[in-house]
Structure formats: C-alpha cells, structure tokens
Amino acid sequence: MNNYELMVIFTPVLSDEEFKTAQKKYADYITSHGGEIVHSNPWGLKSLAYPIQKKTTAIYWVLEYSAPSDFNEKFKVQMNRDDQVLRHMITALDKYAVEYNAKKRSGVKNTEPEKAAE
Template identity: 30%
Template sequence: MNQYEALYIIVPNQDEEVTKASVEKFKGIVETNGGEVTAIDEWGKKRLAYPIDYKTEGYYVLMSFTCAPEVPKELERNFKNDEAILRYLVTRKGE
C-alpha cells in the first residue's frame, strides 16, 4: 500500500451540500477500492491564478490516502468525468 495525495478544485457556484457530496464521493471511491483516507483538508473557496472555464474562483480540497497502486487511476478517471471538477492532481507521497 502506497501513500498518495489528491488536490482537486471544485466549481465554486454550487450549494454547500453539493460540494460536500462531491468530497464524500471521492472519499468513497478510495474506500470502496480498499484504500483508507487518512485526512481531508478543505481549503475552501480561493481565487485561481488564472481563469479556468471562465471561472476565477474554486473550492480547493486536499485528500491524503493510502491505497493500492491501481486506485489513483480510478480516482483520476472519476475526476476527469465529473463536470464539477475544474482541475486535479494525484501524487504519490515520498518515503
């Protein structure tokens, strides 16, 4: 099992419940594939460095998790298919 971090930016013009549901959705993807989420740090709404899809703000979430090597690919596939996600990055933590 490896340690990973995922930083993703959610579209800011959603209800708070919809944003929380998105966070829980991605947490659930890790857990249903046998991983363990160790921390979720919601940074909240922040200004983007440059506009993405004509949006200047985004809701930032940093998730740390431990899982098998194939789970990040599944997580990235779900990030890519979700229209509420502006940007994402999944990285493996150093030893």
C-alpha cells in the same frame, strides 16, 4: 499500499451541501476500492491564478490517502467524468512527506535545535 495526496479544484457554483456530497463521494470511492483516508482538508473558496473555464474562483479540497498502486488510473477516470471538477492532481508521497504531514497536522514544531547566530 502507497501514500498519495489529492488536490481537487471544484467549480465555485457548488453549495456547501454539494461540496460536502462531492467530498464524501470521492472518499467513499477510495475506501470502496481498498484505500484508506488519512486526512481531509477542505480549503474552501480561493482565487485562481488564472481563469479556468471563465471562472476566477474555485473551491479547493486536499485529501491524503493510501491506496493500491493500480487504483489511481481508475480514480482519474472518475474525476475526469465529473463536471464539478475543474482540475485535479494526485501526488505520490514518500515516507518523509507522510512524516512531515503527520507532524504538521499534530502541530509539532521543528525538533532540530536552532543554530546560533554567528
């Protein structure tokens, strides 16, 4: 099982219920294909850096999960077929990124001692 981070940009016309339904659909898709959800972080409505399909805002969702290595190709096909998804990006996480994300979620500060100003 490899670790991944998914960022999805949904169309801004979704209601809260439709957004939650879309999140559940993709989370269930991952778990039904042998994956495991590590963390879900809905960012909500944000401005886009540039217009996508004549839209200047979108709903962002970040999901951290672990899944078999052959899973992502099937997953990308499902997201490409969905009209609610404007863009998506899957990033493979190494062990340092997984550790960093876990520390960030738990609120642990940097454990390295601060260097004194010289």
